[in-house]
Structures are given as structure tokens and as C-alpha cells.
Amino acid sequence: MIELRNLTKSFRTPNGRKMLFKDVNAIFPEGKNIGILGRNGAGKSTLLRIMGGIDYPDYGQVITNERISWPMGLASGFQGSMTGRENAEFICGIHGIWGTARQKVLDRVQDFAEIGNYFNAPVKSYSSGMRSRLAFGLSISVDFDCYLVDEVMSVGDAHFKHKCEQIIAERRKSANFIIVAHAMQQLKKNCDVGIYLGPEGLQIYDTVEEAIEVYQQGIPKPKVQLQNRAAQALKA
Template sequence: MEAVTVEGVTKTFRIYKERASTLKERLIRKDRNRFDSFLALDNVSLTIKKGSTVGLMGRNGSGKSTLLKLLTGILYPDQGTIRMKGKVSSLLELGAGFHPDFTGRENIYMNASILGLSKREINRKLNDIILFSELGKYIENPVKNYSSGMYMRLAFSIAIMVEPDILLIDEVLAVGDAAFQQKCMDQLIKLKRNGTTIVFVSHDLGAMEKLCDRVVWISKGKIVEDGSPRKTIDKYLSFLAEEENKRLISEQDTDNSSKEHERDAVEEESVISRDPSTDVDENRWGNKNVEIYEVELLDKQFKSKLSYLSNEPLNIILKYRVNVAVQKPIFGIGIFTIDHINCYGTNTHIDQYYIEELKENETGNIEIQIPSLHLGTGTYLLSVAVHDENGHQFDYHDKKYSFKVSSLSNETGIIKLNPKWLQRSGEF
């Protein structure tokens, strides 16, 4: 049996560039009341079975909250139909339906009445609502004096205690301490076991995977993926990693362009007016007998990449030029966390890749291939260097480059060890 049916729903919003504030302005400037149309949902169809829990996920502005507001009846679709079977309770915004001058107790009666409970039913559930909200003596205070966490506790307590057939939740569980968040999650699981249909919008993918039977990924007003939580979340995280990679590369290109403009401006200045002592890079040193003039981070197809998934390959290219001939140079790399904890370091000598000589005016590339990036989620810094056998630096770039790593799993820490778990009976 279907509890929620969404068929061909489209919703468009008008974003006005200039909005008239008075009737006179509307009459005089009617041709200037211009707007852009924003397509929040584009021909979306979705069915949710009774008693199932469905998560809606996507980036900000993708249409998740708009769909939830359509399900509650706060908004109406421009096209398409929505059918809801059963009593609906929603928790979309903190304190929605609360009167700021009423006490918590008075707002329970008012809000629960809006959700369809009679006074007798509210009286029967009142103590349970107050107990779950953990507000205690504050229940007699006006809610305008409540913190956002207190608002959320009261609103959530009312929403779940009305025992709805369909419960709609939009990202409000992010408010409150860890203990209350876990309490809310336990209550949602209890409602789920009792047959309540739950539609859940959140950016907490861990909660999404734990709670939901099915996850729907919405992007730019369309359903991109609809399936099992783990599979859908993995695809979503891969998409986010690729989007982050595009953003980082764009930022890098913009930064490089800005630096080129600055360099051109400096070169146009008079040589006499320049102070060479100011041309110092605190994160780079060495005598420049061998100079690393460019560093590239690439994927397995050797395309520029700055955002990786754990266990993806990482290729690092060091482009060098030789200003003075050197014997037995050593190239090296180091990877650090954003707070400068050393994760890994190696060089050509450690890995027994020996270079006998670099001749003057020679140019070339050193390629470091890392088949699998066993790092946890986070931002990492990269150092690169070239020096002689005694450690005298030709060119050292100290944590001048960065890249990001995302993980499809929930391990914590810096590295991924990929353990195997076994169970054996008896003593080992």
C-alpha cells in the first residue's frame, strides 16, 4: 500500500529583481517588476510504501526541502499531483507554529491541535511530551526565551507524540546535544518499527544509512538516483568528490591567474624601486642548482585532480630544470595533515630509484605513482624536494600544495588499514 504518491510534480519560484512595495509603485513601474524563474522541482515522480523510511539527500538548493513542503501542503505544485494517506506530522522548521509569547505548555496544546489532536488526547500525552523534551520547569516559560535546542526538543517531542501515520522531517536533528540526537534517533527507529512512514531530509549521511530503507538523491530539481542507502550514498559521495575537485581546480586556476597579474605588475615597476629582500617565499628554500618549477596532482587518467576518494590512485608529477650540473640527486615527497602531522614521507633513495646525474640546462619530470591512497577523510598538505646525498637542499617546497580526500566508509583517523575480521571458536 502506498502512503505517499508524487506524480509529475513541477514547482517554479519567481525571484524578483525589483519588487514594488506600494500599489502606486506597482501601477507606475509595472514594466520594471522583473523576475527570474527558478525551477525547484522538474517533473518529479515518487512513491513511498506504508511503513517505510525514505531519505532525501542532495546539495543545498537541489529541491529536497521544496518537495517536503509540497508533501505537507505548505506549498502547492504548479503541475502534477500529490496523494498522502493517513495523519501527517511534520517537523520542517524550528518552532514553526509556536507563539513566542505563549509558554511551552500552551504551545503544546496549540501545536498539537494544529496537528489534529483533541484536547483529551493532548491531556493524555502531555506528560510524555514534556518528559521527552527534557524541558522540566522551563515548560512554563515563554518560548521566546528558549534556545534553538530547546525549541527543537519541544517541536520534535510534539511531532512524534501525536503518533502520525506519516512523519516528515527536514534537517532539524542537527540541533541539540549528542545525547538528545541519539534519543531522537532511537525514537524514530521505534516509530519505524510501529509502522510509521518517515520521509527524512538530512546532510547526515551516517544517520541516513542507519535509519532509511531507501535513499533518493535529488539534484537540480530531478531525481538522479533512487535505491538502497549504501549504493546511493556511495554514488553521491563520488559526485561530491568530483564537484569538489572541479571547484579546487577552478580556485587554483584563478589563484595562478592572479599571481601572473601581480608578477606582470611587478615587472613593469622600475628595477631601481624594487627591494630584492622582499622577494622571499617562507615555504620554499634551497640553492636552486636543481629547481622544481611545477607540481601537478593527477588521477589515473593523468588529468588534473585535487579531490580524491580513499583508495583512489594518486599521481604526482615534479617538473624540474637543472641550473648547475649535480651528481646523484634525490627527489622526495611528504604528506601531512592540515595541522602538520606527518602522514608519510619517502624519496628516490629510500625507494632505491637512483639518478646518477643531472646535466646543466636539462629539464625533465619525476613521476610518483601511488596506486592506492590509504588516507581518511580530510585535507592534506604536500611537500616536495630535491637535494644531494648529504641533505643539502637544491629546492624544498614545504607544504605548498594541498588536496582533499573523501571516504565512502565511516572509519576515523588519518590512514585506512583495510583490516579483515575473523571469528574463531575456543581459545586462540
């Protein structure tokens, strides 16, 4: 069970305070994979960070009896002077993973990331792609009831994207996912239920297809399409 109770979050900007959420109350459907949609700036990534304990609301709370991951692929959380292995060991310690269980996680991370000897090199020496591989590998190598995914499947080469999709499909057998993505096919493939963050606030739909339809209705038509229509009208 995941419940948002009176969740409120705002940010200070040069033009005043921007309110993302105000007194949001919602109960997420249990046992479902959920896709979150919304225009840029709607608060999708912020909501995931709050649910994953990376960020905090102004007030209100997330109530759950599940083990929720940090947002999968959050590479900015690494300490640059520490190696990939040391960062993985540190995060294992935070989650109470020690001994043979920790070694199992480290082996999974190293195998998935495919960064070779860089696993024992400082993270500040990594490329952005290597950071993404390490971050995703670490996220998926720890057992959670619910995994938070924020656009990570849009990062990296085709081989890496395919690995991400494969392991998510495997983990869906025993865990659930909450996914933020702009790729509609990814959401249709991986999600059952849809959440739309729009002008009316947070709305939950019975199917992800319904949420996608509402989201797409609110997207402005590209100017090039309007120009093409005007040109066709003149030709007629």
C-alpha cells in the same frame, strides 16, 4: 501510499524564477523508510514541507492515504508570545486531539523536551536548542503513519541526538520515516530506500546505499585534496 502527481514548484529570485520541480511524478515505496539526498538548493526541505502541508506547489499534488507529520523539528512554526504548552495545545487542536489524548501528548512533549519550567514560558524566551527540543518532542508525540525528518538529528548536544535516534528507532516499529540528512551514517542506519534529487530530477533507488553512491559521485572533490595530490606529484 504517497504519490507525487505533476508536482511543480518554483521560487522568484532577483535573477529570475528558479525551478525546483517540474511535473514530477513518483510513487514512493510503501512500508519503507526513505532517505532523501541532494546538494544544497536541490529542493529536499521544500519537498518535505509540501508533503507535510507547510508549503504548497505551483501546481500538481501530493496524493496519500496516510497521516503524514509536519517536518519534524520545524521550530519556526511556533508563536513566540505563547508558551510551549500553549503552542502544543494549539497544534493538538489543529489535529483534532482533545481531552485525555491531548494531555497524554502534552506530558510526552514536556518529558522529551527536558526544558523544565520553560515549558510554561513564552517560546520567544527560548534558546535555539530549547526550540529544537520542543519542536522534536511535539512532532514525535503525535501519532502519524509517516514522519518527516529534516536534519533534526544534527541539532543539539550529544544527549539530545541520542534521544532522537532512540525514539526514531522505537517508532520505526509502527511507522515509517522520510529523512533528509547530510550524515550518510544516519541514512544508512535509519533508511531502506533512497531518493536522489539531482540534475535528472527525482530518482528513486532500491537501496539507500545506491542513492548515496550516486550522490557522492556528483560532489566536487575538495580543493585541499587536489593540492595535496599536486604536492605529492612534485615530491615524486
